Amino acid sequence: MVSVENKRVEDMNYFELLAWLGIGSSHPGGFPATKLNLETVQIKSESYVLDAGCGSGLTACHLAKTTGCQIIGIDISPQMIEKATQRAKKEGVSHLIEFRVADVAHLPFAENSFDWVIAESITVFLDKVQVYKEFYRVLKPEGQVADLEMALLHELPAPLKPQLAECFGPSTNPLSFEEWCHSITEAGFQNVEIKNPQPLKNNGNLIASELKKDWILIKDLADKVSKQPGLIPRLQKNVSFTRRTQGYFGFGLIYGRKPTPPAPPVSPRLGFKRWLLNLIHAKQAK
Structure with missing residues (x-):
């Protein structure tokens, strides 16, 4: 198998491209949406958080710095985990965050482990119900999930669907807000x-905009462009599709809470008289 580092950028799938670039906020709305959502859900310092699909650790490090909570970040890409670990050390929060390689659809954690699961633009590429069932399994009772995802505001015309798959991968499947809630x-x-919830507008090329804002990415961008001249055309194709179709898409934070399971029924306590009558009836029946 050819490693991502040795692939031509034209041959990389969307996840490989993000991993190679080290981008952690290529989701709709970018990092401003991340900060708005974290302010909305108000995760507490005592919370234990799973960042599912953590990318290069930008969200996890921001959350650790602003709340002081304990976080585990997982990503299927070893390159992302390496960059996330580097970021946590650089930003002084490695004592609060553990990063490890793992699959969000098959989480390596016990039931009832976390207070929160957060995710950003990962479920859109996967089996929604399967992923949410995994989130449900690892959350404690009353635990909460907050998942930033792209949504369809209008049905995408048939000719544009192959272009969506070409830009972001064949498994890309944004749902309507109603369908996200159902899942x-x-x-x-x-x-x-x-x-x-917001419409997707004025976002341009999310990859390019995040590259400009993130210090850990921009330092080696020129070297990547020189080694991979196909990078610029690849990014241009993505931004062209986004600009032509942004009226069809929106994004929002899919939120849910795991309920406390109902308590088992309690057998009524028998009074002495009832206990004695039951004992007599039992002996008579023998």
Whole structure:
């Protein structure tokens, strides 16, 4: 198998491209949407958080710095985990965050482990209900999920669907807000809602905009461009598609809460008289 570092950029899939660039906020709305959503959900310092699909660790490090909570960040890409670990050390929060390689659809954690699961633009590429069931499994009772995802505001015309797959991968499947809510509800979550829904507009090339803002990425960007001249045309194709279709898409934070399981029924306590009568009836029946 050819490693990402040895592939031509034209041959990389979307996830490989992000891993190679080290981008952690290529989701709709970029890092401003991340900060708005974290301010909305108000994660506490005592919370134990799973960042599912953590990318290069930008969100996890920001959350650790602003709340002081304990976080585990996972990503399927070893390159991303390496960059995330580097970021946490550089930003002085490695004592609060553990990063490890793992698959969000098959989480290596016990049931009832986390207070929060956060995710950003990962579920759109996967089996929604399966992923949400995994989130449900590892959350504690009353635990909460907050998942920033792209949504369809209008049905995408058939000719544009192959272009969506070409730019972002064949598994890309944004749902309507109603369908997103149905998927997370089907997994067992309650109090489901879409927080901070917005149309996708004026976002341009999310990859390029994040490259400009993130110090850990910009330092070796020139070297990447010189080694991979196909990078610029690849990014231009993505931004062209986004600009032509942005009226069809929006994004929002899919939110849900894992309920506390109902308590088992308590058998009524028998009074002495009832206990004695039951004992007599039992002896008579023998």
